[in-house]
Amino acid sequence: MLDQTAISSHCRSHPRLGKLIHEVLVYDAVDSTNRLALEMESMGPAGGILILADAQKAGKGRLGRRWFSPPHSNIYLSLLLHPTLAINEYPLFSLASALGTIAGIQKVTGTTAGIKWPNDIFIHHKKIGGILLETKTSCHKTPALVIGIGINVNLDMNDMPKELRNAATSLKVEFGRRIDRTQLVKALIEALADQIVALEGGNKDAMILSSRHHCITLGRWVRIETPNEDFEGRAENIGMDGSLLIRMDNGKRRKLQLGEVTHLREKAGTH
Numbered sequence: 001m002l003d004q005t006a007i008s009s010h011c012r013s014h015p016r017l018g019k020l021i022h023e024v025l026v027y028d029a030v031d032s033t034n035r036l037a038l039e040m041e042s043m044g045p046a047g048g049i050l051i052l053a054d055a056q057k058a059g060k061g062r063l064g065r066r067w068f069s070p071p072h073s074n075i076y077l078s079l080l081l082h083p084t085l086a087i088n089e090y091p092l093f094s095l096a097s098a099l100g101t102i103a104g105i106q107k108v109t110g111t112t113a114g115i116k117w118p119n120d121i122f123i124h125h126k127k128i129g130g131i132l133l134e135t136k137t138s139c140h141k142t143p144a145l146v147i148g149i150g151i152n153v154n155l156d157m158n159d160m161p162k163e164l165r166n167a168a169t170s171l172k173v174e175f176g177r178r179i180d181r182t183q184l185v186k187a188l189i190e191a192l193a194d195q196i197v198a199l200e201g202g203n204k205d206a207m208i209l210s211s212r213h214h215c216i217t218l219g220r221w222v223r224i225e226t227p228n229e230d231f232e233g234r235a236e237n238i239g240m241d242g243s244l245l246i247r248m249d250n251g252k253r254r255k256l257q258l259g260e261v262t263h264l265r266e267k268a269g270t271h
């Protein structure tokens, strides 16, 4: 089980975490930790709240998709914040959260995971985690941000739905041993706090440089799906605003703030 006492006292004893997280709530099962965090935003004071659940009955991915969230094996957490950055800069928290997640995984497993732009965590070409940012505006407070993170930790392949088996994995599958979820949560939130404090302190450039370093999308031929159109191109860089810069076949550059990215093997006709 997740150890609420250990996680709470870790937050209190770590200066940056203590400033960011004022309350830690751990549940056996919720519909979605993100949904609960958004609901709590309207009820409570403006302090940071960390919500963890052992299972989610309606875990959310982006664009109305589902996040597979069985009990006793994974991490599902949401952090409710009221950032000092302007709301148009909130997408930067996606890359910062991905970097925090990677650092937490690195501390506990010794392995560096990669970021598939903008919100997926990959190990050995498979998805091990995902990040969902949601915002809520109200006239009384600065806009709220909920950072939702799901990581497959001790999930066995046999317990994964068939449709995910080719594309998803867990830390246990990759490393052949069970990982203590409480240890991983502690490492993850510490690294997340470091990233958030640095970003809010104006250290955006270092965060973007680090994202470029860890982004497995860069250099790849990709297909982009947006609500308006689909196109292909080479993922060249991450802009200073966190966008993905794509070079098209005709030499033109496109800048992507949002959208679905599929890594393709190579440009059609190059084999």
Ligand code: BT5
Binding pocket: 031, 032, 033, 034, 035, 056, 058, 059, 060, 061, 062, 063, 065, 066, 067, 068, 069, 075, 076, 077, 078, 119, 120, 127, 128, 129, 130, 131, 132, 148, 149, 150, 151, 152, 164, 167, 168, 169
């Ligand atoms: C994401 O969405 O990757 C964001 C996932 C965020 C989940 C966390 S858990 C805590 C918090 N509370 C919530 O309710 N949500 C957040 P997206 O990029 O849209 O990817 C969703 C897709 O990933 C699905 O359509 C599946 O293809 C795949 N998928 C679903 N569950 C998965 C899992 N457990 N592991 C790997 N892939 C999964």
